Amino acid sequence: MSFDNPDLVAVWLTVRLAALTTLILLVISTPIALWLARTRSWWKGPVGALVAMPIVLPPTVIGFYLLVAMGPNGPIGHFTESLGLGLLPFTFWGLVIASVFYSLPFVLQPIQNAFEAISERHIESAATLRASPLDTFFSVVMPLAKPGYLTAMVMGFAHTVGEFGVVLMIGGNIPDKTRVVSVQIYDHVDALEYAQAHSLAAGMVIFSFVVLLVLYTLNPTGRRK
Amino acid sequence: MLFRHATLIAALTTLAMPFSAHADQVQVAVAANFTAPMKVIAAEFEKATGHKAELSFGATGKFYAQIKNGAPFDVLLAADDETPAKMEKEGLAVPGSRMTYAIGALVLWSAKPGFVDDKGAILKTGDFAHLAIAAPKLAPYGAAAIETLDKLGLLATLEPKFVTGESIGQTYQFINTGNAELGFVALSQVYANGKLTSGSAWFVPADFHKPIRQDAVILSKAKDNAAAIVLLKFLKTKQARDVIKSYGYTL
Numbered sequence: 001m002s003f004d005n006p007d008l009v010a011v012w013l014t015v016r017l018a019a020l021t022t023l024i025l026l027v028i029s030t031p032i033a034l035w036l037a038r039t040r041s042w043w044k045g046p047v048g049a050l051v052a053m054p055i056v057l058p059p060t061v062i063g064f065y066l067l068v069a070m071g072p073n074g075p076i077g078h079f080t081e082s083l084g085l086g087l088l089p090f091t092f093w094g095l096v097i098a099s100v101f102y103s104l105p106f107v108l109q110p111i112q113n114a115f116e117a118i119s120e121r122h123i124e125s126a127a128t129l130r131a132s133p134l135d136t137f138f139s140v141v142m143p144l145a146k147p148g149y150l151t152a153m154v155m156g157f158a159h160t161v162g163e164f165g166v167v168l169m170i171g172g173n174i175p176d177k178t179r180v181v182s183v184q185i186y187d188h189v190d191a192l193e194y195a196q197a198h199s200l201a202a203g204m205v206i207f208s209f210v211v212l213l214v215l216y217t218l219n220p221t222g223r224r225k
Numbered sequence: 226m227l228f229r230h231a232t233l234i235a236a237l238t239t240l241a242m243p244f245s246a247h248a249d250q251v252q253v254a255v256a257a258n259f260t261a262p263m264k265v266i267a268a269e270f271e272k273a274t275g276h277k278a279e280l281s282f283g284a285t286g287k288f289y290a291q292i293k294n295g296a297p298f299d300v301l302l303a304a305d306d307e308t309p310a311k312m313e314k315e316g317l318a319v320p321g322s323r324m325t326y327a328i329g330a331l332v333l334w335s336a337k338p339g340f341v342d343d344k345g346a347i348l349k350t351g352d353f354a355h356l357a358i359a360a361p362k363l364a365p366y367g368a369a370a371i372e373t374l375d376k377l378g379l380l381a382t383l384e385p386k387f388v389t390g391e392s393i394g395q396t397y398q399f400i401n402t403g404n405a406e407l408g409f410v411a412l413s414q415v416y417a418n419g420k421l422t423s424g425s426a427w428f429v430p431a432d433f434h435k436p437i438r439q440d441a442v443i444l445s446k447a448k449d450n451a452a453a454i455v456l457l458k459f460l461k462t463k464q465a466r467d468v469i470k471s472y473g474y475t476l
Contacts, residue, residue, distance in 0.1 A: 072403040089404040090355055090388045172388030172399060173360070190287045190391070191362045 007200055009176050010184040017092070017180060018160040021099040025107040025156050026149070028100070033108055034137075037115035052105045059102065059165025066098050067170050090172035095180075098170055099160045107156035114148020115141065147219050154215045158208065249276045251452040252297055254288040256304035256439065257394035258329060258366055258411030262472045263302065269468070270459050276452035284392035286363030292317055292444060299447030300456055302326060302439070304393070304411075305365035309442035322443035326460045327474040329437035330412035331369045333427040336401050345427035347407065348379055356386045357399040357408025365437055366393045370409035372434035412473035419471065439474075 036048055054062065069076045070088040077087055088094030118141060126136040142149075164182040171178030173187070181200055188197035255263045260282045267278040281288075285304040289312065292298055301318070303309050306325065312318040333348070335341045347353070359367030367389070374380040388405050390396030397414045399405040409429075415422055441460060447453040459465055466476055 067398070067402055067404060070404070077403075086354065087404060089399075089402075168391065169395075170404075172355070172357070172405070173391070174388060186391075187360070187362075190284070190290055190360075192290050192293070 006175060006179075007184060007196065010179050010181045010200075011203075013092075013176060013178075014161055014180040014182075017095055017099060018157045020096055021103055021160045022107065022153055022156040024096070024100055025103060026111075026152065029104070029108040029111050029152065033112035033115055034141075036108075036112050051108055054102050055105050059163070060169065062098070062102060063166040063169025066094075066101070066166065070094060070097075070170065089170045090174060090178060092177050094170055095167060095178055098166050099163060102163055102166050103156050103159045106159045107152040110148045110151035110155060111145065112148075114145035114151075117148075118144045150219050151215060154211055158211045161204075161207070249452045250279060251276060251299045251447070251450060251456050252279050253281070253300045253302060253456070254292070254296070254298040255280050255282050255302045256285050256288075257282050257364070257392040258304055258413050259302055259327065259439065260394065261413060261417070262327075262468050262474075265468050266460070266465050269464060270456060273464070274452075274455050274459065276455055278452075278456060282392075282394060284360065284363040285365060286360075287392070297446070298444055299450050299453040300441060300443055302441045303365075304329065304437065304439055306438040306440040307365075309440040312442060312444070316445060318442040318444050319448045322457065323440050324442075324457060324461070325438050326441045327439045327469050327476060329366065329439055330431065330473055330475070331366060331373065331409055331429040331434060331437065332412045332415060333407060333429060334400060334410050334415050334424055335407040335426070336403055336424040337406070338423075338425050341407055341425040341427050343427055345377075345429070347427075348374070348377060348383065351382065351386070353406040354386065355388045355399075355405035355408075356383055357388050357390060357396045357405035357410075359393040359396045359409070360389050360391055363391065364393050364396075366409065366411050367396075369429075369434040369437055373409070373429050376433050416473040417471065 032047075032051065036044060036051075066076075067089055068074050070080070071077045072081065072087060080086065080088055088097060122140055122144065123136055126140045131139065161180075162182065163180070164186070167178065167180055167183055168186070171180070171183065173179050173183060179187075181204065185197050185200045185204070188194070188200070253263070253267075263280055267280055271277055281298070285301075285308050288296070288298070288301055288303070289308050292301065292312070293315075301309060301312070306323075309318060309323050313320055313323060333341055333345050341347055348356075358370045361367040361371045371380065374383060388399055388408075390399055393411050393414065396408055397410045400408045400410065412428065415424065415426060441457055443450075443453050443457060460469075470476060
């Protein structure tokens, strides 16, 4: 899709980035969440801490290390160049990978919580009915974890839309590739284009409210356990 | 209970206190290209006068927006002469306090030695993925880069390869990490003691763009701040001018 209006270009880019990031995260997070929810290994603590770090780390830290690591002298940069993919900063895929890091805990944790809330008895009953582990997962665990998945999707999408610092540091502000809504607003404000800044910023306020409203309406906490 | 409240109030009071309150202090908004020389000058200024200069670095356009909205700066060292003039007209700056403290030079720079030739012919080959520039709307060095490319007739060809830093500082960072092979930065960022500090460069001739006349101005809220007035005087001393020149500025 292409638009003439740079603000709409930024909106569409942001939607694509957030949707793709959320999809990738749902796939990556499921096995990690399952392991974290079931394991009694000593590794549970360190791994749990590691995947939760993006919540605590300033986006500048993530942005700075990604810029260096994805650069021609960094390990990720070496790897992508050896695959013939070039370098990731200033590209849409660079932002996708950065967003996957940045939003990981927001998708992983709701899924993990949902898995943890499923009692062993459900899984054991499935096993007595001779369901294979895979079958159990898809016909028992997944449906029971549906509210967790819904929360994960909404939070992953919304948190990626709200991303700013990381994009600023590795994006290079390229229209239709890395200039997302938050960066576009920042540019408008800096250039004193307050009217344009307002229309996008107000849009974000409404978006955030609607997203959370939908989440809390469909998925009231405490009702489904 | 009473004791607990007292503790809470004591904690809040302590946390709310600023780290240091200096009597003769001047808050300076410094254009990103002037970061390195200004750090040296601020140290010498403090030694010579006893006043302390607190420095913030960023894009001139951003500082303008912040000051217009009440940012607590006393002095602006801009990267151009238009912003200070505009601020004087709008009543944001003290009339008559404006002075040119440096004339900047633009350079096409790469962190890789031997990558940029001394005539800038690499721009015509287009043999690179990314060309970093500073946001032309916010940073005068970005505007000068656009003018230079326009004069070379390469603006339309190279525009798809642009990556834009929000200030000249971020532009440097894109090039320095190698993520952009080359880009336009301020000479002062890659130059010290009369030579290039690293990489390779084309020194863009001064007539390729409007002169980057960098003006300083005292902001209205600081019209009675002695330290601000002394700082502007200090920028005119030989001591300060020698530092400024050693970073490649002309005066």
